[in-house]
Amino acid sequence: MDPKKAVGFAAGAVAAGLAGAGLAVAGAPAAPGNTAIGKELFVRSGLFCASCHTLKAVGSTGRDGQNLDEARPSYATIVEVVTKGRNPSRRWPTGMPGYGGPHGEVPKAEIDDIAAFVYTATHK
Numbered sequence: 001m002d003p004k005k006a007v008g009f010a011a012g013a014v015a016a017g018l019a020g021a022g023l024a025v026a027g028a029p030a031a032p033g034n035t036a037i038g039k040e041l042f043v044r045s046g047l048f049c050a051s052c053h054t055l056k057a058v059g060s061t062g063r064d065g066q067n068l069d070e071a072r073p074s075y076a077t078i079v080e081v082v083t084k085g086r087n088p089s090r091r092w093p094t095g096m097p098g099y100g101g102p103h104g105e106v107p108k109a110e111i112d113d114i115a116a117f118v119y120t121a122t123h124k
């Protein structure tokens with residue numbers, strides 16, 4: 001990456017972080033995103049979250065990935081894992097596909113919606 005671009009990128013990331021902090025102070029939810037849309041996306045047949053993950057809130061019983069009710073991932077973890085995927089690891093032979101990468105079909109706003117839904121559903 002050219003150093004000028006790298007600096008610009010870092011500044012952008014800091015600005016985004018500050019904007020996020022500002023929202024939190026203003027009383028926005030800790031898990032920004034639309035949970036109703038997130039729920040719909042979670043069970044959408046093209047995304048398959050429900051086929052790989054157990055989550056009581058949608059009655060899914062997938063077993064390729066973690067039981068999300070037990071894992072109770074943080075909002076940041078959900079955003080990151082859904083965006084980038086998790087490599088096919090020792091524990092889970094299939095790994096998890098990334099949805100936000102260069103070939104990603106899911107826009108960032110929808111990933112936030114999914115994360116808001118999963119986070120809220122597992123942190124009651």
Ligand code: HEC
Nearest residue numbers: 048049052064065066071073078081086087089092095096
């Ligand atoms: C092909 C099966 C598969 C699909 C589809 C899938 N996952 Fe996963 N998911 C996995 C596996 C396997 C892991 C564990 C990967 C690892 O740890 O190496 C995982 C990990 C995760 C984690 C991290 C949990 C933690 O505690 O670290 C979250 C959150 C998650 N998935 C949410 C989702 C969501 C939301 C969707 C839909 C957008 C989805 N997954 C679709 C298989 C899948």
